[in-house]
Amino acid sequence: MASKKKIIAPVMFMLLITILYTSVLAFINESTKSIINEQEQLRIKRSVLYVLNMESTGSGDEINQRFDELITVRDVNGTLVYKRLENGVATGYALAYTGKGLWGSISGYIGFSPDFSSVLGVDFVSHSETPGLGGRIDEPWFKEQFREIPVDDLETIVIKPSDGGNIDGITGATLTTKAVVNIVNQFIIDTLAFAKEANL
Amino acid sequence: MNEIIRVFKAGIYKDNPVFRQILGICSSLAVTNFLANSFVMGVGLMFVTAFSSLTVSVIRQFTPKHIRMMVQTLIISAYVIILDIFLKAYFPAMSKNLGPYVGLIITNCIIMGRAEAFAQNNKPFISFFDGLIMGLGYTLVLMSVAFVRELLGFGSLFGIQVLGDNWVNWTLMIMPPGAFFMIGIVIWVTSKWFPKEEEKGGAKA
Numbered sequence: 001m002a003s004k005k006k007i008i009a010p011v012m013f014m015l016l017i018t019i020l021y022t023s024v025l026a027f028i029n030e031s032t033k034s035i036i037n038e039q040e041q042l043r044i045k046r047s048v049l050y051v052l053n054m055e056s057t058g059s060g061d062e063i064n065q066r067f068d069e070l071i072t073v074r075d076v077n078g079t080l081v082y083k084r085l086e087n088g089v090a091t092g093y094a095l096a097y098t099g100k101g102l103w104g105s106i107s108g109y110i111g112f113s114p115d116f117s118s119v120l121g122v123d124f125v126s127h128s129e130t131p132g133l134g135g136r137i138d139e140p141w142f143k144e145q146f147r148e149i150p151v152d153d154l155e156t157i158v159i160k161p162s163d164g165g166n167i168d169g170i171t172g173a174t175l176t177t178k179a180v181v182n183i184v185n186q187f188i189i190d191t192l193a194f195a196k197e198a199n200l
Numbered sequence: 201m202n203e204i205i206r207v208f209k210a211g212i213y214k215d216n217p218v219f220r221q222i223l224g225i226c227s228s229l230a231v232t233n234f235l236a237n238s239f240v241m242g243v244g245l246m247f248v249t250a251f252s253s254l255t256v257s258v259i260r261q262f263t264p265k266h267i268r269m270m271v272q273t274l275i276i277s278a279y280v281i282i283l284d285i286f287l288k289a290y291f292p293a294m295s296k297n298l299g300p301y302v303g304l305i306i307t308n309c310i311i312m313g314r315a316e317a318f319a320q321n322n323k324p325f326i327s328f329f330d331g332l333i334m335g336l337g338y339t340l341v342l343m344s345v346a347f348v349r350e351l352l353g354f355g356s357l358f359g360i361q362v363l364g365d366n367w368v369n370w371t372l373m374i375m376p377p378g379a380f381f382m383i384g385i386v387i388w389v390t391s392k393w394f395p396k397e398e399e400k401g402g403a404k405a
Contacts, residue, residue, distance in 0.1 A: 172371060
């Protein structure tokens with residue numbers, strides 16, 4: 001059995017060092033909070049601009065300026081709707097989606113034309129697909145295929161070479177491609193209903 | 201000076217954490233599909249190992265022996281969290297690429313191994329150096345594995361395409377099995393290059 005003294009000293013030591021480190025960490029966390037938050041916001045803004053077919057590259061300041069100039073954010077029944085306004089006329093909507101990919105959830109943004117008759121663009125913000133295979137959904141050539149696709153009530157996105165196909169799948173990543181197509185198609189159906197209900 | 205050279209040799213090849221001590225294998229397998237990821241991971245580990253070894257060494261005389269592991273873990277996690285916050289704030293893209301592996305540096309046996317085997321019994325400066333060099337040894341192995349994997353798997357180095365259009369990406373290399381093959385080859389080759397002098401070795405995990 002350890003004597004009483006040998007218990008108190010270590011506990012005090014541990015307590016002291018814990019307090020020391022916790023306060024240092026708390027300080028660092030507090031002082032970088034706003035920067036981290038800003039970085040996350042910036043990513044969302046880039047993504048929204050991208051799906052609305054606008055310039056989404058450039059420095060953080062440029063992105064912020066462009067976003068604040070043209071995009072208004074509205075909370076509709078708990079869903080954030082990003083609306084692009086040009087000279088007082090709505091020219092597009094962007095909404096966030098989440099869906100089941102092959103290995104984990106895929107989330108991002110989809111842009112629509114103001115009357116929800118076509119998809120303006122699709123972007124992926126986070127996913128856990130295999131790098132080099134399904135992970136290639138991040139590549140520009142794949143995402144650019146989703147530009148200006150007319151919305152269909154049932155199946156908007158169809159993989160080539162099926163009849164009426166409009167998207168090239170990714171070689172070696174059939175399941176990820178299918179998952180993405182399903183997510184987008186389902187999201188379009190949901191959004192049409194949502195838009196009607198919310199009267200966008 | 202002699203001690204510095206000895207520590208240096210130990211970290212780079214004689215007692216290299218990855219191919220000699222077989223520590224830190226999990227992250228070596230996970231982040232080596234891109235050179236850039238491996239580089240940041242390696243630098244991160246160097247930072248954490250160096251500073252936690254330094255701290256452990258500075259307080260080694262005041263630390264009650266029977267709670268030293270608790271103290272070490274606390275110190276290591278603190279530095280890892282600092283690193284994680286730093287990456288999130290200033291390199292968000294890299295933070296996203298490395299995903300949970302930054303946080304998992306806490307459980308990287310190399311750091312605890314160095315704290316226990318070296319920093320606990322040595323002066324602060326040499327402990328700091330030991331941590332740095334052990335991290336460097338880890339980084340070098342990661343970079344060489346990533347070099348082959350990224351080159352064969354994507355045809356690129358640091359994200360810059362180096363192999364021409366007629367190069368067909370060898371997808372296996374960037375998937376987990378590719379990492380196992382490469383680490384196996386590294387361990388095999390290095391054990392031929394640097395044969396063990398005698399079977400006593402350094403720290404065992």
